[in-house]
Amino acid sequence: MNLHSQRLKKLQSTLKQPVLLASLEAFSPNLYYYSGVQETPAVALITKNHAFLYSWHEAEGFENYSLKGFRKNFFELLEKQKINKLSIDEKSDAVRFVFKLLAKKIKLSPASEGLSAPREIKSGHEISLMKKAQDLTKKIVAECSKSGTENSFAGLMEFKARKTGFALNAFPPIVAVNENAAIPHHSPTNKKINSRDLLLVDCGLTNEKYCADYTTTFYEGKNKVWKDACVAVSEALKASAKKVRPGVKGKVLTNASLKVLSEYGFKQNTFKDIGLSLGHQLGLEVHEGSKPFDELTLKKGMAITIEPGLYFKKEFGVRFEDVFFVK
Numbered sequence: 219m220n221l222h223s224q225r226l227k228k229l230q231s232t233l234k235q236p237v238l239l240a241s242l243e244a245f246s247p248n249l250y251y252y253s254g255v256q257e258t259p260a261v262a263l264i265t266k267n268h269a270f271l272y273s274w275h276e277a278e279g280f281e282n283y284s285l286k287g288f289r290k291n292f293f294e295l296l297e298k299q300k301i302n303k304l305s306i307d308e309k310s311d312a313v314r315f316v317f318k319l320l321a322k323k324i325k326l327s328p329a330s331e332g333l334s335a336p337r338e339i340k341s342g343h344e345i346s347l348m349k350k351a352q353d354l355t356k357k358i359v360a361e362c363s364k365s366g367t368e369n370s371f372a373g374l375m376e377f378k379a380r381k382t383g384f385a386l387n388a389f390p391p392i393v394a395v396n397e398n399a400a401i402p403h404h405s406p407t408n409k410k411i412n413s414r415d416l417l418l419v420d421c422g423l424t425n426e427k428y429c430a431d432y433t434t435t436f437y438e439g440k441n442k443v444w445k446d447a448c449v450a451v452s453e454a455l456k457a458s459a460k461k462v463r464p465g466v467k468g469k470v471l472t473n474a475s476l477k478v479l480s481e482y483g484f485k486q487n488t489f490k491d492i493g494l495s496l497g498h499q500l501g502l503e504v505h506e507g508s509k510p511f512d513e514l515t516l517k518k519g520m521a522i523t524i525e526p527g528l529y530f531k532k533e534f535g536v537r538f539e540d541v542f543f544v545k
Contacts, residue, residue: 221343222254223279225336226269235303236265237329242311247502248333249310250427253277259285261292261312263299270295293322305329331508337501339519344428344501345543348521351423351430352541354382359419364436368393368406371419379423388422388429388504399435399535402494402527414439416534422504429504431523433539447528447536450482454526455538458496462516462524462542469512472496475526489527489537497523500541520544 219227229252239249242259250256252264253271260273262280271280272288283291296304302324306312309330319326340348358378362371372391379386394404395411399418411417416437422430437448454475461471475496479488489496499507499514499522507514516522525539 220254220278221341222252222277226252226264226279228336229333230264230266230269232332233264233266235305235327236263236299236301237305237307237333238263238312238315239307239333240310240312240314242314244311245427246307246310247337247427248307248330251337251502252333253280256427259311261288263292263295265299265301268299293318296322296324303327305332307333309334334506334508338499338507339517340501340521340543341519345519345521347425347428348430348501348541349543351384351388351425351428352432354379354384354425355386355421355423355430355432358382358386358423359421359432359434364413364415364417365411367408367410368395368398369408371411371417372406372421375419375421384423384425386421386423388424388431392418392420392433394418394535396534397532399537400529400531400533401535402492402529402537416444416536418535418537420537420539427502429500429502431500431504431525431539431541433525433537435536435538437536444534444536446482447484447534450479450484451526451528451536452538453482454478455524455540458524458526459540459542462522462544464516464518464544466516467512468496468510468514468516468522471524472512475524479526479528484528487528487530489525489529492529494527497525497539516544518544 240261263270269280272283276282305327308328372393376386393406395415398404418435420433457474457478458471495511498505527537529535
């Protein structure tokens, strides 16, 4: 029994009603987690005693069916299984079936939180995949020359990632120069990168679908405030990282970062002031978990990011980020 089928059996033992997962055009983390199928299209119906998969690929633990004639066959299957209540993974393409299911008078409920909860605690194998993705991401960023434009820098990172056999696709890479770095999720433009500019880079590889998330800020100019900001944010990350252990609330990590930023004279323009969290969980998705970071209680096996930042609108921004595994 492979890892995915083990997860499937465990899920089935807790199911109160059947659940529908789908990846018609977009990758579904939950469908992959329980079946190992990452290609689209694919649809899975899981009950307490049976699991059915419509896909071009087969998965252990499922009754595997071809996609040919899927729509007719799927609804016939629902009738055969006498399903009148169904949970759907509302974060997946399963939502596309909502109206047809309602038309057949099937009562629907959300399942995403319950499906995703087991993913919060990573196995040793999952952690090793994520560590490799994070290390390679850092290596690629370090190898790129700080020149060209925001767009060309992003393209160079993507090219280097593909050359190593991976994709820089945990999320669209952020490359931001000077005032653009004050926009937390800035999209790269053709703005030129000069040697004395501040450059913020935020990106992540995926390794067997598991995400990395890394941010760094380069600055070799003479502006003292900008230099101090880089030091302050870097030290804030270190202070929060020291608090990472089971049982600690995310808010403790947030307060540790804010304390350091304040000590360096940055009491305003912090990540919190513009509505950002200090971090988030990650895994098959770059943002995982159902709770806000400050409300999260850390558990052994969790993977989190810590990403303090300072953001001065229309001037500059600084962010440093790394991934940490709760031990």
